[in-house]
Structures are given as C-alpha cells and as structure tokens.
Amino acid sequence: xxxxxxPIPPEFDFEHTxxxxxxxxxxxxxxxxxxxxxxxxxxNGRPVVFELSVENDRLVISSRNGQFFDDDRSAVVAxxxxxxxxxxxxxxxxxxxxKDDILKxxxxxxxxxxIVGQPDLFESLVWAxxxxxxNLAFAYTLKGRFVTTYGRQVHVNNVTHFIFPRPDVVxxxxxxxxxxxxxxxxxxxxxxxxxxxxxxxxxxxxxxRGLTLEAAKEELRKIKGVGNWTANYALxxxxxxxxAFPLEDAGLHNALKQQLRLKSKPSxxxxxxxxxxxxxxxxxxxxxxxxxxx
DNA sequence: CGCCAGGTTAGAG
DNA sequence: CTCTAACATGGC
Numbered sequence: 002x003x004x005x006x007x008p009i010p011p012e013f014d015f016e017h018t019x020x021x022x023x024x025x026x027x028x029x030x031x032x033x034x035x036x037x038x039x040x041x042x043x044x045n046g047r048p049v050v051f052e053l054s055v056e057n058d059r060l061v062i063s064s065r066n067g068q069f070f071d072d073d074r075s076a077v078v079a080x081x082x083x084x085x086x087x088x089x090x091x092x093x094x095x096x097x098x099x100k101d102d103i104l105k106x107x108x109x110x111x112x113x114x115x116i117v118g119q120p121d122l123f124e125s126l127v128w129a130x131x132x133x134x135x136n137l138a139f140a141y142t143l144k145g146r147f148v149t150t151y152g153r154q155v156h157v158n159n160v161t162h163f164i165f166p167r168p169d170v171v172x173x174x175x176x177x178x179x180x181x182x183x184x185x186x187x188x189x190x191x192x193x194x195x196x197x198x199x200x201x202x203x204x205x206x207x208x209x210r211g212l213t214l215e216a217a218k219e220e221l222r223k224i225k226g227v228g229n230w231t232a233n234y235a236l237x238x239x240x241x242x243x244x245a246f247p248l249e250d251a252g253l254h255n256a257l258k259q260q261l262r263l264k265s266k267p268s269x270x271x272x273x274x275x276x277x278x279x280x281x282x283x284x285x286x287x288x289x290x291x292x293x294x295x
Numbered sequence: 296c297g298c299c300a301g302g303t304t305a306g307a308g
Numbered sequence: 309c310t311c312t313a314a315c316a317t318g319g320c
Binding site: 234 | 299300301302303304
C-alpha cells in the first residue's frame with residue numbers, strides 16, 4: 002500500500018483538473034471524492050484502482066485494491082503523467098498568450114489548467130463519435146450506458162469502478178444492441194467499425210506513435226466515421242500533439258464568438274486566421290477557449 | 296415548439 | 309475544393 006509520489010510541475014493547478022473531471026455527474030470512468038480522484042485502469046493486464054490527491058506539493062497515488070506490484074508503480078506514474086499532461090512546459094504558451102487579446106484574460110483566469118488527456122486511443126475515438134453533433138449531456142448519457150453494458154467492472158468496498166470497453170468486445174456488438182441504448186444508426190456503425198479497425202490491427206496507438214500530425218491524421222481518417230474533427234480531437238487528447246485542434250468544433254466557435262462579441266459564429270476561415278497566431282500551441286489555445294464557455 | 300449540439304459521409308457542382 | 313442533404317434525438 003506504499004503510496005507513490007510525483008512532484009508537481011510548475012504551472013499546474015490540480016483544482017482545475019478536478020473541476021474538469023467533475024463536469025458530468027454521469028461520468029463513470031473516474032470518481033471525484035472531495036479533493037481526491039479515483040480511477041480504475043488496466044496496467045500490465047491487471048485491473049488497478051488508484052486514488053490520487055495532492056499533499057505537500059506532491060501528487061500522491063495509492064492503490065485501492067491491494068498493493069501495487071513493482072511494475073505497476075512505474076506504470077501508474079506514467080499513466081498519471083500522461084493523463085494530466087504533467088510533462089509539458091507551459092511557460093512558452095503563457096508568454097505567447099499574454100500578448101494575445103483573446104487568450105490573455107483566459108490564461109490569467111485559468112492559470113495552471115492543463116489538458117486532461119485520454120491515454121486510451123480507442124476510448125478517445127469512440128467518445129468523439131458519441132459527441133458528434135449532439136449536446137454533451139446526451140453524449141455522457143450514451144457513454145454511461147455503453148460503459149455499464151460493455152465495460153469491465155472492478156468492485157472495491159461495495160463501489161463499482163468501470164473500465165472503458167475494449168475493442169475486441171465492441172467489435173462483436175450488433176448494431177441493434179447499440180440502437181437500444183439510443184445510439185443513432187450512424188453512431189452504432191461508426192463505433193463498431195472503429196473497434197474492428199483496432200481488432201484487425203489496422204489502427205493502434207503503437208502504429209501512430211512518432212508520426213507527424215498530418216500523417217497520423219491521415220491514418221485515422223481512413224476509418225469510416227473518423228473525420229477531421231474526430232481525428233484532431235483524438236490526436237490532441239491521446240497523443241498530445243500541441244498543434245492538433247478540432248477546427249470545426251461548435252464549442253470552439255461559440256467561445257470565439259463570445260470572446261470577440263460577434264453576432265454569429267466566426268467562419269472557418271476566420272478561425273483559421275486566428276489560430277495562425279497560436280502556432281505550436283493550438284491544443285492549449287482550444288482548451289482555454291473551451292474553458293471560457295464555463 | 297424550435298433550434299442547436301464538442302460531425303461525417305456521399306454525392307453534386 | 310466547396311456546398312448540400314441526410315442522419316437522428318435529447319437538452320434547453
């Protein structure tokens with residue numbers, strides 16, 4: 002049960018992370034209790050339920066379902082570093098943003114806010130598909146049904162923790178089963194199709210690692226159901242390309258509309274133009290704009 | 296009730 | 309390359 006400690010990097014505010022993690026009461030893939038996050042993950046093939054909090058300027062990770070095995074300790078540290086993007090130096094972003102009229106007030110208000118990632122590429126793609134063209138509240142409803150029906154469950158002290166469904170399970174689902182969960186025909190087909198792409202080996206995190214943003218995007222877009230928005234979203238949340246961002250995102254457009262006090266949403270051309278100023282930090286610019294929507 | 300939502304595809308021009 | 313219809317349904 003010996004906890005593992007991670008030093009907190011500069012420019013990191015755990016409160017913002019917690020706020021993000023609490024944004025939907027329907028979220029099943031982690032729990033927030035007070036200032037503590039609890040999450041179940043598979044590490045080295047074993048389910049590990051860990052809890053995470055801040056103590057004396059360090060992140061403390063401890064196991065909730067028994068001891069960490071030796072190789073779990075480094076895996077869980079790597080996981081948390083990846084999940085909360087602790088490795089990125091935000092100073093250059095803040096320097097750039099401080100000179101920009103749109104971002105300046107945002108980076109001041111949300112200093113230390115970092116991108117909460119999705120280390121599981123399959124989860125990231127499916128979650129993006131669920132969120133396509135519907136409101137977030139409903140997307141969470143769909144995800145909740147999907148996760149309770151097909152995800153792995155880990156029971157600890159009368160609490161059920163869920164792990165996102167795996168591609169091999171999802172690839173065997175019949176579309177009708179998902180329609181019963183109120184997926185649209187399109188979402189059902191895309192979800193199953195993405196799972197099959199993983200099972201066949203056509204797509205994997207390993208296969209995409211190290212590619213340029215454009216090359217990785219091209220690979221992802223070969224999957225039916227993964228368009229530009231979804232590919233960029235996954236590349237931002239899973240691979241953390243600093244320059245990946247969902248250009249077509251409705252929320253992003255609304256944030257810009259609000260910040261610029263426009264009557265209607267900006268054109269794609271205008272969004273492109275604005276983001277030219279954020280070169281190299283598009284993902285973080287998007288994060289702070291999303292955050293401005295509250 | 297109407298509009299919109301963290302879009303994508305296929306087809307036409 | 310750009311534009312459009314169809315998809316499909318809850319939330320506000």
